[in-house]
Amino acid sequence: MKPIVVSVLFFLTVAMSAQAEDALSVTPEQTWDAVQEQGDHLLFIDVRDPVEIMFIGFTDAVDRNIPFQLVDRTRWNDEKGVFAMDINEDFVAQVDAALKEKGLTRDSLIITMCRSGSARGKPSADYLLERGFTNVKYIDNGFQGSTVKDGEKKGFRVQNGWQNSGLPWSTKANPEKIYRFPASGT
Numbered sequence: 001m002k003p004i005v006v007s008v009l010f011f012l013t014v015a016m017s018a019q020a021e022d023a024l025s026v027t028p029e030q031t032w033d034a035v036q037e038q039g040d041h042l043l044f045i046d047v048r049d050p051v052e053i054m055f056i057g058f059t060d061a062v063d064r065n066i067p068f069q070l071v072d073r074t075r076w077n078d079e080k081g082v083f084a085m086d087i088n089e090d091f092v093a094q095v096d097a098a099l100k101e102k103g104l105t106r107d108s109l110i111i112t113m114c115r116s117g118s119a120r121g122k123p124s125a126d127y128l129l130e131r132g133f134t135n136v137k138y139i140d141n142g143f144q145g146s147t148v149k150d151g152e153k154k155g156f157r158v159q160n161g162w163q164n165s166g167l168p169w170s171t172k173a174n175p176e177k178i179y180r181f182p183a184s185g186t
Helices: 003-022 030-043 051-056 091-101 122-130
Strands: 041-045 071-077 080-086 109-113 136-139
Touching: 003 136, 030 041, 030 136, 041 051, 041 091, 091 122, 122 136
Parallel strands: 041 109, 109 136
Antiparallel strands: 071 080
């Protein structure tokens, strides 16, 4: 095979692979438009731990906060300097319940959002797809966006994401939508 043909085939393969990966990804703006145009026909969930929402912010555009992972305050990760996080054992059941409340099914569009899109947004979408949900997307760059790599704002999340896209958000969470731990003894 001629080198030019091999190069073209390689780039097409890479592009198709990237497209397949990006097929689950939506922008904050696309999500906002979908919520405005067809909000009754989709489920938009914030998959962050509710304590994280309390300190970072919230958008009332979500239907509900259903954490994909919950912070385990009894286990510390020395390497990362953070508490460990475990998958919420009730995540799938809670998503099913939220769908049912809206009169939706596992074939309805579900959009997940975490802080940055990569640590819980995409994994939560993959997790739901692996468990029989058929139409799941996640917000690329999540609620807070990605960190700036260079310059004066290096390390800060001041680019892209819901919070930096001019979409509605607040420092206060809607108490009707925020996740609450079940009462003890139930």
